[in-house]
Amino acid sequence: MRFFAFIVVCLTGALLLYGTGEFPDWGDPNSPASLHLSNYYIENALNDTGAPNFVTAVVADYRGFDTMFETAVIFCGGLACFLLLRDFREKKDHYYRHIPTGVILHVKDSQKPLTIGKEFGYMDKDWVPPDLIIKTVCRILIPFIQIYAMYVVAHGDYSPGGGFQGGVIFGSSLILLAISYDLKTLVKRVKERVLGIFAAAGVLLYAGIAALCMLMGGNFLDYSKLAPLVPWNSHHNIRAIGMLGVEIGVGIAVMAVMLIIYINIVSEGRHDEGL
Amino acid sequence: MNIIVIVFISFGLLFFLGGAIGIIRMPDFYSRLHPAGKLDTLATLSMVIGLALFNLHHFSLGTLLVSIKLFLIVFFVSLASPTATHTIVDAGMRAGLRHWTKKKQRG
Numbered sequence: 001m002r003f004f005a006f007i008v009v010c011l012t013g014a015l016l017l018y019g020t021g022e023f024p025d026w027g028d029p030n031s032p033a034s035l036h037l038s039n040y041y042i043e044n045a046l047n048d049t050g051a052p053n054f055v056t057a058v059v060a061d062y063r064g065f066d067t068m069f070e071t072a073v074i075f076c077g078g079l080a081c082f083l084l085l086r087d088f089r090e091k092k093d094h095y096y097r098h099i100p101t102g103v104i105l106h107v108k109d110s111q112k113p114l115t116i117g118k119e120f121g122y123m124d125k126d127w128v129p130p131d132l133i134i135k136t137v138c139r140i141l142i143p144f145i146q147i148y149a150m151y152v153v154a155h156g157d158y159s160p161g162g163g164f165q166g167g168v169i170f171g172s173s174l175i176l177l178a179i180s181y182d183l184k185t186l187v188k189r190v191k192e193r194v195l196g197i198f199a200a201a202g203v204l205l206y207a208g209i210a211a212l213c214m215l216m217g218g219n220f221l222d223y224s225k226l227a228p229l230v231p232w233n234s235h236h237n238i239r240a241i242g243m244l245g246v247e248i249g250v251g252i253a254v255m256a257v258m259l260i261i262y263i264n265i266v267s268e269g270r271h272d273e274g275l
Numbered sequence: 276m277n278i279i280v281i282v283f284i285s286f287g288l289l290f291f292l293g294g295a296i297g298i299i300r301m302p303d304f305y306s307r308l309h310p311a312g313k314l315d316t317l318a319t320l321s322m323v324i325g326l327a328l329f330n331l332h333h334f335s336l337g338t339l340l341v342s343i344k345l346f347l348i349v350f351f352v353s354l355a356s357p358t359a360t361h362t363i364v365d366a367g368m369r370a371g372l373r374h375w376t377k378k379k380q381r382g
Binding site for chain 1: 358361365369
């Protein structure tokens with residue numbers, strides 16, 4: 001059986017390799033990809049959309065539908081992670097650490113965690129004493145990382161960047177908080193419900209802007225119809241502004257989904273302990 | 276001006292070369308982290324000084340802003356890189372990895 005599988009894998013690989021022989025050469029000016037669409041994008045993207053970075057113009061405007069459903073796919077990824085991994089059963093064993101003395105209490109067979117004062121800290125099997133250097137440096141760095149994430153989102157139509165990258169950077173700044181302190185610190189600050197709402201709101205913002213274009217009398221995702229809503233804009237780059245709104249939606253959704261996936265995986269769905 | 280820039284950048288490249296050789300040649304995990312952590316601070320600093328000077332050839336507010344952004348890179352790298360090295364060493368100690376001694380040197 002394994003031999004049979006090996007033969008199938010080899011045959012498939014050989015077929016794929018055979019198929020690549022038909023591809024046009026790297027950078028061939030006569031290849032189909034560079035004959036029709038690419039030239040149009042390079043020549044007309046700035047005039048059509050007003051966005052200087054035509055990668056963003058292609059991704060968020062010419063192929064707006066594609067990006068919208070990509071965002072929806074990411075949302076579904078977060079949803080699947082939640083549905084598969086989330087475990088609402090309470091743990092029966094709880095550990096508490098008396099902070100001044102370091103004594104550890106192990107409470108067995110209690111369904112609810114005890115209410116503890118400031119002298120006791122929660123503890124779990126992965127607990128390591130948080131390092132002062134790491135904590136301090138991460139506290140300094142996290143706000144800068146978040147500002148940079150917003151810069152990347154906002155600069156999507158001028159320079160490399162955009163919603164996906166910015167959202168990932170923002171999410172990883174919060175994951176850094178969970179790594180440098182512990183997971184409880186993050187979960188206490190960013191509630192699970194808020195994350196769920198953010199993930200949905202990001203996709204909704206994208207689809208909402210697209211639907212707003214339809215309400216204003218254009219096609220779905222036809223940003224040029226949004227012009228009456230932005231009367232102070234005199235540069236005819238209304239499509240770039242629409243793209244910015246869409247990118248913000250993507251950023252919010254990606255940030256929330258990153259956190260949902262991280263928290264569910266490291267804590268095995270219990271949201272209580274982990275890295 | 277160009278000569279100063281070339282001196283700074285080749286100084287940085289020299290440090291990067293030394294660090295890269297160190298990462299390959301050092302005997303164990305902890306001592307390999309030592310050149311890896313050193314590289315990022317001094318070599319990056321000297322290369323960025325060179326690039327910032329080169330960028331200031333045509334002095335204007337725009338190029339000055341770009342140079343300041345370059346120095347921000349150095350600031351954050353010199354903040355984050357030693358911390359990352361410290362964290363990795365810390366994790367290695369917690370995981371129980373023994374450090375290298377001369378007696379055990381074999382193969």
